[in-house]
Amino acid sequence: MMNLKRCLRVYLIMGSNNTVRDPLSVLEEALKGGITLFQYREKGANAKVGQEKKELAMKMKRLCHKYSVPFIVNDDVLLALEIGADGVHVGQDDEIVASIKAQCPKDFIIGVSTTNSQEANQAVKDGADYIGVGPIYATDTKEDVKLPIGLEGVAEIRSTVGDLPIVAIGGIKTSHVAGIIQAGADGVSVISAISQAKSPKIAARQLASLINPS
Numbered sequence: 001m002m003n004l005k006r007c008l009r010v011y012l013i014m015g016s017n018n019t020v021r022d023p024l025s026v027l028e029e030a031l032k033g034g035i036t037l038f039q040y041r042e043k044g045a046n047a048k049v050g051q052e053k054k055e056l057a058m059k060m061k062r063l064c065h066k067y068s069v070p071f072i073v074n075d076d077v078l079l080a081l082e083i084g085a086d087g088v089h090v091g092q093d094d095e096i097v098a099s100i101k102a103q104c105p106k107d108f109i110i111g112v113s114t115t116n117s118q119e120a121n122q123a124v125k126d127g128a129d130y131i132g133v134g135p136i137y138a139t140d141t142k143e144d145v146k147l148p149i150g151l152e153g154v155a156e157i158r159s160t161v162g163d164l165p166i167v168a169i170g171g172i173k174t175s176h177v178a179g180i181i182q183a184g185a186d187g188v189s190v191i192s193a194i195s196q197a198k199s200p201k202i203a204a205r206q207l208a209s210l211i212n213p214s
């Protein structure tokens, strides 16, 4: 089993509607820049569905594996299983961890979105491999986003979940990284900071340079 805390350092999340460019070229640039984990999150306006979504997912997975980066699918457990993804990320109102575990290989990575200590505690009990914590700052990338929890929210959840791998998410830019790691996260997850950067490669490299491989 790879070291999940190291993988969570620079975690890009992207779907086809998070960039006006070809998502595969953005992803390849980000991989060259040093992202350590990738999540395919096809959601919101103009999101792909069915065969088109599956084909893009397979191409993204192949690209991630070319750079030895694990490939995670958001929400869609069936798609993740179908294409042999390395894991899945689910929210509070998606499929529960127990039922995912029953369907997936034993080293399958299962991530859960959390916003507070109660949800984080439940994720630990359910056997999540990591939790996303946020939104840390305001963001307009996700429609139904909750109120920002700030660095205090990260610190509080870290004190609740002990050693569980934690990645912070929500409105994160390069200048935020040091404070977020200091507050107790193992890494940062971003959508727009990389997918909408002039150079996704440079954006990824900058984020990676700020988080030392523990």
Ligand SMILES: Cc1ncsc1CCOP(=O)(O)O
Pocket: 134, 135, 138, 139, 140, 141, 142, 145, 169, 170, 171, 172, 189, 190, 191, 192, 193
């Ligand atoms: C998926 C998600 N979950 C909480 S905030 C968010 C969006 C993060 O996007 P960005 O990094 O552009 O703020």
Ligand SMILES: C=C1C=NC(C(F)(F)F)=NC1=N
Pocket: 011, 013, 039, 041, 074, 089, 091, 111, 112, 113, 114, 131, 132, 133, 167, 168, 169, 189
């Ligand atoms: C809503 C989300 C919250 N957190 C994460 C991650 F960063 F992967 F933990 N991914 C999501 N899709």
Ligand SMILES: [Mg+2]
Pocket: 074, 075, 089, 090, 091, 092, 094
């Ligand atoms: Mg979800």
